Amino acid sequence: MSETHSGNWLLCDVTYMQWDPPLVGQGDIRIRDGVIVEVGEGLKPASDETVEELRGHWVMPGLVCGHTHLYSALSCGMPMPTSAPISFGDMLDKVWWRLDRALDREAVQISASVGAVSALRVGVTTLIDHHASPNAIDESLLVIDDGLEQVGLRRILCYEVTDRGGDSRRNAGLRAHEQLLSRPVGKNSGGKRAVLIGAHANFTLSDETLRRCADLARDAGVGLHIHVAEAIDDTILTKENPVLRLERLGALRPGSILAHCVHSSADDLQRIVDAGAWIAHQPRSNMNNSVGYAPVHQFPKNTILGTDGIGADVLTEIQTGWFQGQENKIGWGPQRWLQMLQQGTHFASLQLGQNLGQMAVGGAADLVVLDPPPGPPLTADNLAAAVIFRLSPHQIRHVMIDGVWRLRDQTVTGLSMSSLDEHAQEVSQAVWSRMDALS
Ligand SMILES: [Zn+2]
CATH class of the missing domain: 2.30.40.10 (Urease, subunit C, domain 1)
Known part of the structure; x- marks a missing residue:
């Protein structure tokens, strides 16, 4: 060639x-x-x-990864908790929230590059990312945007706004979106960049913060990107149905991605469809986190496939989804799974x-x-x-x-693999040391 x-x-x-x-x-x-x-x-x-x-x-066609976390790109080999997580909340506390707090700006940058390269190698041309780095929020989306630009990927980015780090971090998370929105988006970016407003999950968001996310999304003319009913905790901790809560706070917007919906009812799913929002399904992550089997047989046409930070391999995700569906006798034929791939490209097309x-x-x-x-x-x-x-x-x-x-x-073609690898090895060790200190 x-x-x-x-x-x-x-x-x-x-x-x-x-x-x-x-x-x-x-x-x-x-x-x-x-x-x-x-x-x-x-x-x-x-x-x-x-x-x-x-x-x-x-x-x-190039694949679209509908929900991922590039910040987990350096996680393989990270220090594991001394006692096994006993619930989903415990898993967040002991594993993922230790990792994201250990990320600095350099780690965010290297995670984006490493994640982008592994996505490209598995045929993913558009990444929809949900980012968190509570100790390096400022300009984090710009850093990720630059990293993906270098590899050449199209991207739809957001920062995972939450109340778990207090008001100043919450505000910094909202501001990270404004920083990225100062760059051209959608068609004006040549179809390279789009922004959703990221929010972690109902159970770490106050009414006020969710309203602020919804206001920012409305002003920017975009949807939200939020975890919904991933585990039963989302309902138990808020004492409210997660979809109804989003609706009540004006946060169930068209063009939103609601990741997981493992514990959503048929009525919830219909409300999501009626609002013009989308569901992202991540079968491998759901199994890995032991959160239950999503009501896939009831998922609407506007469902896309993501990986939830387990790399970006959408082909393996669809294969896993198929086998899990067969085991659970959901009655879907193979073509129904291909619709999810097509819907991923359709969603990304609308944004970009x-x-x-x-x-x-x-x-x-x-x-x-x-x-x-x-x-x-x-x-x-x-x-x-x-x-x-x-x-x-x-x-x-x-x-x-x-x-x-x-x-x-x-x-x-866009960057040197040997220098990226060298840099990633150094930065990983530093991240893992900080994780150790956090435990
Ligand atoms: Zn996720």
């Missing part, structure tokens, strides 16, 4: 796919200025474009002013090139089964975002 640059490309001889409605086709894809301008067989190269002979490789997830003229050139697994022919009828049973992130060879190759032959 030729050197990395944005420009005009003709990707020749590929098998391309789109999630929902399922589509599989063979042929060539012409790209100009980050947009697909022609799809068909036997396209003739123009004099001003670079031809990429892909010889039967598969091409899928782009046409993501469309393998057609006018679609954004966010494309993932995979080594095709030997086996039966790929068709629209077996695409969903192929995603669940045949696809693996290990097959990902190249990733293009907005017409620029960001991963070439499994190598990240």
Whole structure:
């Protein structure tokens, strides 16, 4: 392949796919200025474009990770609590709230870069992040934004506002959004950046703080991004239904992401749909935190898949979701899971002013090139089964975002891996030492 640059490309001889409605086709894809301008067989190269002979490789739309926490990127190896957590609240106290308090500005920056690289390598081209660093709040979203820009990812960012650190940290969290909103967003950012207003969860937010989040979201014309009914604690500690509480405080806004909804009723889910908000489902995290099995069989169409900080591997997440659903006899066919992938690109498109997830003229050139697994022919009828049973992130060879190759032959193009690795190793040790001191 030729050197990395944005420009005009003709990707020749590929098998391309789109999630929902399922589509599989063979042929060539012409790209100009980050947009697909022609799809068909036997396209003739123009004099001003670079031809990429892909010889039967598969091409899928860039994936969207609908809910993650980049700040957990340095967590593998962190000091574990001396006694095992006995509840979800205990898990937050002993593990995740020790980690986020140990982050300084440098750790936020390195976490963003490390997380972005691992996302790119698993075919994620847009990250929807929910950030917390209570001892390094100021400009934290700008730092993350810069880190993701370097790797080339599209991103929808927020800071996890909470009352657990008192008024000054609460106010700093709100201000972090204003700092990021001073940069161009949506279409004006070239579809690279969008902002949601982040809030931790009902049980760490007072009425006043939730109202402030809702006011900021209304003024910015965006939704909230909040954990809802992840564990039963959300209801027990607030003594109020979490969805009804958001509604009462004006915080159930269109374009919001409500992550988890493990303990939400059919009525709650309908209220979320009626408000124009979205649900993010994270099956691996729910299992890892032992919070219960979400009412997936009742989840509406506007449900997207996230990873909740367990990397960004959406393919593995969908596979896990499938098997867990089978075990729980939810009665979903494979295509229903592919709808979640498509909804992820749809949600991100609305925020970023782009046409993501469309393998057609006018679609954004966010494309993932995979080594095709030997086996039966790929068709629209077996695409969903192929995603669940045949696809693996290990097959990902190249990733293009907005017409620029960001991963070439499994190598990240935007930054030096060896210096990032060296820096990440040093910073991880420092974070873990601070965690030790916090225990
Ligand atoms: Zn989360």
